[in-house]
Amino acid sequence: MGYGNYSSQAHEAIVQKRATEPAREVFQQTGCHPLMNPKGLRLRESRDSEEHPNSLGIVFALDVTGSMGSIPKAMATKMLPKFMKILTDCHVKDPQLLFMAVGDATSDEAPLQMGQFESTAQLMDQWLTWSYLEGHGGGNGHESYELALYTLAQHTEMDCWEKRKKKGYVFMTGDELPFPSLSKHVVEGIIGDRLDQDLTVEEIVAELQKTFVPFFVIPDQKRRANCEERWRELLGDHVLCMNNAQDICYVSAGAVCLYEGLVPDIDALGRVFKDMGLEYGDLSSVLRALTPLAEALGRTGGPAMRGTKASESVVGRIVQLFK
């Protein structure tokens, strides 16, 4: 997949038409769309073509359980063209987007939905809005994120990796924990794969990170407490904590630009956002979410791992214990 050209104007036109529509008008599925049903899934491919000789696979795995529905809606009614514009402005040549929807395999009717890698506005939008926002989840503090990550590790092929050893990107949104392990029965039931053993989430992430740069994006500060610690054990500095769920496209596009080294530092990225009309409050909110990553990548102009010299004034002092 991935044929056709991207048009920013076409994409803006699509989302502007429905900017004020309620979610149920934008996302009309009342069950898993047959073309997004992962049962029998073999491969999702991001391929080079004459039009797109430097394809880069980018996956949005969107949690569509109860509290997380605002992110797909924001993307479909406003933000996705901005994501693409940032990538274009920062010279990401041929991004190809794949949308997945993630729920809870223990309780949802459609715990996993999977689109295709696409290059055109119409098709990106199609897969996004074909997603069924089931809005349930298990209420058990976990969602089947590990199932989505397994699917990407096992069922995708990307020319960016195959031909150029450049990893694709995964942005998984969520506010819960992954299940500690993925049952082979669940995999067989939902996808049809016959695993010979259950897999731990660590094993899945280990396999996934060979071909993808994975990020877990928490929508706001309040929900960090639920899941941040566990996701950091798995993904470290690739856990991005936003201040506002609406920032998803700026934060994810910014992460790609920083990671690819397409902007020299966070200030330069801020200028790109500002040129796009991002206002001061929103701009600082987005940059706050990205600063730890930028620092980790050494793109803040800050110390990253250089640190500062040891403070000599306290060398050798000891704390006095009360007996």
Add this chain to the structure above:
Amino acid sequence: MIKKTTERVVKCPQCLAPLSPKHFAASIVCDYCGTAVQLDPTAVHAERFQRALKEWNDPGTHGYETWWSLEKSHWAPGPLLARGDMTDVYAAERARTPTERVVMKVLRDPAHLPLFEHEWQVLRDLQASEANGAPTFAALLPRPVTRGVLRSGPFVDHSAMVLRWPSGFLHTFEDVRRAYPSGVPAQTTVWMWRRILESLSFIHRSGYVHGAVLPPHLLIQQGEHGLRLLGFSCAERIGLPLRAFHPYYQSFYPGGVLATRRLQVEDDLRMSALCIISLLGGDPERGTVPGSVPAPLALLLRQVGVGEHVHGNGDMAWTLRERVGEVGTAVFGPPSFQPLVMP
């Protein structure tokens, strides 16, 4: 919905002998001709994922040449950031992809292990606190990652704890005092003091007293109005005895603390004022403030330093924070962006 299953007869393609694989077997060796038969193209072998995990957890896979193993995790050491009273503090990162930047505190003397363990417990408690404002304020405290005994590297057998890297926070009040020996601009201390009091308010609401609000335990955010409290090894539940103190900073401790050795929330407030006084180039021991500091702010600092304005019911830290805001507005006008510039 009941799923129908299809019964299948499985035969060896080589000799047509019947095969009886286990339900989830991906392959089977024919008992008759010895051929290994793959049973299903949808078979996925977990072994590939298990091997990936092994490689992922090997720092060499990610190009690291030096690492310290802390129990089962591996950390690549960076520069020595500071030498604290009990620990050497290093920048470090998880020797894995994606990495995680951290601060690693390595205990120098095993005699301090109880304090070290206590600090870990306090930090865990504060991260788990459900006090009002927890999502905001817990994020501004040191965030525990892991702890244990170092199994490799130059500090083998030393206890260590790993804390999340405080992004953007580089300089302690100690560093600032050295950079501004005659005192920082007074206007910057308004937001600094308010930030300290906000954190203290959360700590107090969570049932703790910090007990060591001292210049080396206050970190300033570069180019912003942020501040973090460190050094929780002496923190204690309100009213309990202080476990230890820092002799070098004795002048910052209210006399009552060292005399009664029981911590109250007002002790933290008094120490915060003395830290600000020292930052302004004043003398925390005598509570004097340079003449260049506007009188209302100087008066409030002196009063709080000796224990006024810090008594009463309710959230004293937050009440004082509001008072500092009022004084700041009266003296400097409405709040404005005044980050401290470090030379």
